[in-house]
Amino acid sequence: MKIVLVVLLLIVLILFALQLRAAQVTPQVGALAPDFTLPDQQGTPRKLSDYRGKWVVLYFYPKDETPAAPRKPAPFATIGSSSRP
Numbered sequence: 001m002k003i004v005l006v007v008l009l010l011i012v013l014i015l016f017a018l019q020l021r022a023a024q025v026t027p028q029v030g031a032l033a034p035d036f037t038l039p040d041q042q043g044t045p046r047k048l049s050d051y052r053g054k055w056v057v058l059y060f061y062p063k064d065e066t067p068a069a070p071r072k073p074a075p076f077a078t079i080g081s082s083s084r085p
Contacts, residue, residue: 035049048056 033048035047037045037047040046
């Protein structure tokens with residue numbers, strides 16, 4: 001009986017810790033993005049902080065030939081057109 005209670009307590013603690021961690025890494029709307037570095041299409045490293053004060057758009061496309069990848073990406077101008085200023 002004690003073992004079952006200990007296991008249940010551990011499960012609850014793990015779930016609580018995961019929920020707490022998820023809440024810490026989920027950005028809020030309007031919050032500044034953390035700085036990161038990614039390679040551009042030529043392989044040149046680009047830092048987000050290099051573009052501070054400028055408009056930045058990140059476009060992620062799923063790997064080709066996977067179920068998540070569409071046959072053809074949507075034209076960039078139509079993506080998020082309702083949220084443009």
